[in-house]
Amino acid sequence: MKNKLLILSFLFLNIVAYAQTFEAVLKETYLKFEKTEAPQEKLSLVNRLDMIAARYSDQWSAHYYAAYAKVVTSYLLEDEKQRDGLIDQAEQALNKSKTLTKTNDEILVLEAYIANARLAVKPMSRYKKYGEIFDAKLAEATALNAANPRIYFLKGQSVFHTPRPFGGGCKNAMPFFEKAIPLFAKASNGDLSKPYWGQDRNQYYINECNE
Incomplete structure (x- = not known):
């Protein structure tokens, strides 16, 4: 083998x-x-x-x-x-x-994604450390380019998977997914040097919330 x-x-x-x-x-x-x-x-x-x-x-x-x-x-x-x-x-x-x-908004967004993935492995014990890193990286990315749809997609995904008693769930996640829609629509989806991932997953969560 x-x-x-x-x-x-x-x-x-x-x-x-x-x-x-x-x-x-x-x-x-x-x-x-x-x-x-x-x-x-x-x-x-x-x-x-x-x-x-x-x-x-x-x-x-x-x-x-x-x-x-x-x-x-x-x-x-x-x-x-x-x-x-x-x-x-x-x-x-x-x-x-x-x-x-050079460090740009896409690098920062992916750093946030990595932090969220760390959190997702053991949410209860890692929430504070990696939740803070996640928020900080997305805040930096927003300061550089607030029109990056992946910022709002990741925020929505994070909220979606957060228990409702802690502010999670569809109701609180949907505004982020909806904000990402027109921003994804403006992006090119053919040039990998300008990342465009996330649109399909963003729509997936919207569909989940609408069911």
């Missing part, structure tokens, strides 16, 4: 090497990742994104999307150690991305 995985990794790296452009390879893998909800398929695509980041180590977006994919996938796993390990890797990948580009 190990040898098979090594062979598959080698073949994929060769495909990447001969692809027309870095952008095309990254986008193809990213779109496949977004289309599947199966944890094992997502983990497989996380590995592909890692290989792309290794092949194109000078590209900030390669590390950025490797980090993003790890955060998203962590929510789909059950084992706490596996989740935390994946989030550790996401943080490492984002730190590499930060060395290749």
